[in-house]
Amino acid sequence: MFIENANGDRGYVEINPEECKGCGLCVASCVPKVLHMADRLNHLGYHPAQYLGHGCNGCGLCFYTCPEPGALRVFKREAAAA
Amino acid sequence: MPNYAILHEKPECLYEDYERKSELHRQTHYCPGCGHGIVHKLLAEAITELGIQDRTILISPVGCSVFAYYYFDVGNVQVAHGRAAAVATAVKRAHPHSIVISYQGDGDLAAIGSAEILHCANRGENITTIFVNNAIYGMTGGQMAPTTLLGQKTTTSPTGRDFHHDGAPMKVGEMLSALDGPTYIERVSLGNVKQIMLARKAIRKALETQIAGLGFSLVEFLSPCPTIWKLDPVDAQKHVHDVMEKHYPLGVKCDRIAERTAPPEPAPMTPLTDLPRILRLPSTEPAPLHFSEEPLDWRIRVAGFGGQGVLLLGQLLAEAGMDAGLHVSWLPSYGPEMRSGTSNCHVRLCSSEIDSPVVSRPNALLALNEPSLRKFIATVEPGGVVIYNGDSIPADCSRHDLRIVAQPFAEIADSLGSAKALNIVMLGAFLSLSHALPDSPIESALKRLVKSERWLELDRRALAVGRERVPAEEFVHA
Numbered sequence: 001m002f003i004e005n006a007n008g009d010r011g012y013v014e015i016n017p018e019e020c021k022g023c024g025l026c027v028a029s030c031v032p033k034v035l036h037m038a039d040r041l042n043h044l045g046y047h048p049a050q051y052l053g054h055g056c057n058g059c060g061l062c063f064y065t066c067p068e069p070g071a072l073r074v075f076k077r078e079a080a081a082a
Numbered sequence: 083m084p085n086y087a088i089l090h091e092k093p094e095c096l097y098e099d100y101e102r103k104s105e106l107h108r109q110t111h112y113c114p115g116c117g118h119g120i121v122h123k124l125l126a127e128a129i130t131e132l133g134i135q136d137r138t139i140l141i142s143p144v145g146c147s148v149f150a151y152y153y154f155d156v157g158n159v160q161v162a163h164g165r166a167a168a169v170a171t172a173v174k175r176a177h178p179h180s181i182v183i184s185y186q187g188d189g190d191l192a193a194i195g196s197a198e199i200l201h202c203a204n205r206g207e208n209i210t211t212i213f214v215n216n217a218i219y220g221m222t223g224g225q226m227a228p229t230t231l232l233g234q235k236t237t238t239s240p241t242g243r244d245f246h247h248d249g250a251p252m253k254v255g256e257m258l259s260a261l262d263g264p265t266y267i268e269r270v271s272l273g274n275v276k277q278i279m280l281a282r283k284a285i286r287k288a289l290e291t292q293i294a295g296l297g298f299s300l301v302e303f304l305s306p307c308p309t310i311w312k313l314d315p316v317d318a319q320k321h322v323h324d325v326m327e328k329h330y331p332l333g334v335k336c337d338r339i340a341e342r343t344a345p346p347e348p349a350p351m352t353p354l355t356d357l358p359r360i361l362r363l364p365s366t367e368p369a370p371l372h373f374s375e376e377p378l379d380w381r382i383r384v385a386g387f388g389g390q391g392v393l394l395l396g397q398l399l400a401e402a403g404m405d406a407g408l409h410v411s412w413l414p415s416y417g418p419e420m421r422s423g424t425s426n427c428h429v430r431l432c433s434s435e436i437d438s439p440v441v442s443r444p445n446a447l448l449a450l451n452e453p454s455l456r457k458f459i460a461t462v463e464p465g466g467v468v469i470y471n472g473d474s475i476p477a478d479c480s481r482h483d484l485r486i487v488a489q490p491f492a493e494i495a496d497s498l499g500s501a502k503a504l505n506i507v508m509l510g511a512f513l514s515l516s517h518a519l520p521d522s523p524i525e526s527a528l529k530r531l532v533k534s535e536r537w538l539e540l541d542r543r544a545l546a547v548g549r550e551r552v553p554a555e556e557f558v559h560a
Contacts, residue, residue, distance in 0.1 A: 001086050006084070021109070021114035022114055024315055029274075060089055063090035064090075064120070064278045065278055066120075067116050067123075068109060068110060069092045069096050070109075073088060074088075074089045075086040075089055077085070078084070078085045
């Protein structure tokens with residue numbers, strides 16, 4: 001899958017801002033510190049988590065610490081095709 | 083251009099949309115930072131990856147996770163408070179090839195359901211329990227739980243849990259591991275990502291234990307409850323790690339996987355057609371109602387002391403009525419005592435369907451002692467039959483609109499060999515008076531209910547003597 005905004009990083013995080021409840025656990029768990037809480041509010045009135053857009057290493061820890069099963073997806077760059 | 087593959091996303095085992103509410107159907111009902119969401123995700127991932135989704139049955143408890151069935155696309159049963167382990171046992175035994183997961187919080191499992199989980203674990207039921215321990219009653223607003231930490235303030239321990247007043251936090255994992263029944267028990271934590279990844283492995287190991295048929299497995303999760311703890315989610319997670327893990331040591335509490343073997347395949351279910359043979363029911367069709375063309379409705383009350391055979395007398399009437407092709411009911415009503423105390427039963431023998439098994443207006447009363455006579459004689463319908471074990475009816479409770487027989491049935495039974503046959507002598511008397519039932523179903527019921535040859539022989543004589551002592555001509559029931 002081609003992801004336009006992935007910048008060639010090892011990983012990419014996709015957060016659904018309308019599903020996120022703004023608990024911040026993913027931000028706390030993120031090793032490369034590439035997640036933060038958005039300034040804007042979502043329709044539930046929470047500041048959703050947001051990916052800064054570069055620097056994700058695809059470790060997946062944010063996925064396992066996120067309590068909302070569908071709010072967050074992690075992608076990993078595939079090995080270059082031979 | 084590098085390509086990207088999905089590494090982690092919502093497991094297939096969770097529904098795409100949650101239909102609990104028309105809006106917010108993409109979200110769980112859990113608070114921000116709640117541990118349940120994480121446990122749901124880990125459990126769903128394990129179910130999906132182990133390929134057991136189509137044979138998994140999840141038991142939802144009472145507590146915040148009561149709605150688990152809105153999220154998990156598996157078989158679901160939501161059960162009464164604390165009973166998840168008992169229901170899981172039943173589901174597993176009825177469907178031995180299913181994977182049964184009982185999901186419970188600490189209020190459900192460690193408080194109201196402590197007996198169920200203890201015995202389920204002790205029996206080594208081949209189920210998996212997911213036990214989410216947040217040390218408080220979350221759903222009801224933060225009362226003290228058996229698992230509440232010492233010093234922890236709750237609405238019911240406002241100055242903090244006090245050992246001398248409230249006892250110590252209950253360590254469920256250690257407690258159950260002290261039993262020989264369980265196969266695998268581990269306590270894990272949601273206190274940081276590293277612990278969450280270890281928890282992920284523990285769930286898998288527990289489910290694999292069940293899949294291999296090796297017996298009871300339980301994973302206890304130390305889980306945050308930010309809302310009730312009044313901490314923000316990140317601090318609540320830290321609190322799990324810094325405080326809860328000190329009180330509740332993590333790790334494997336018992337692992338007997340290597341020493342366990344799967345039991346043999348359960349025997350196939352007995353075909354329903356075999357039941358009459360097993361229960362020794364008559365194999366032929368019920369006898370036709372040759373003894374009565376008239377509609378028949380006997381509402382019988384049998385009453386006496388516990389131990390006099392009151393219930394057996396009623397049961398004999400009902401069983402014989404069943405063999406005679408009647409609709410019958412037998413409703414025992416007795417105190418907790420096995421001997422003495424009062425005992426009575428309601429029996430209905432009816433040629434049409436029975437509306438209620440309760441006999442409040444009997445047309446026959448079999449009173450095995452005086453208190454029972456006094457208690458029930460006023461309720462008997464005019465024209466009804468009363469058979470009383472006593473020389474005569476006490477003057478102050480006699481009625482002229484009833485057909486009453488009073489005889490010392492206990493002495494008669496005693497002279498036959500045992501006063502215990504009193505109930506059967508009275509049955510004989512009643513049958514002779516009432517023509518309620520023909521002889522052959524009485525004989526078949528007697529043979530079925532009286533197992534000992536010696537007593538059967540005595541009871542046959544008692545029945546005959548009862549009939550002789552109260553000749554049929556004396557009364558005929560309309």
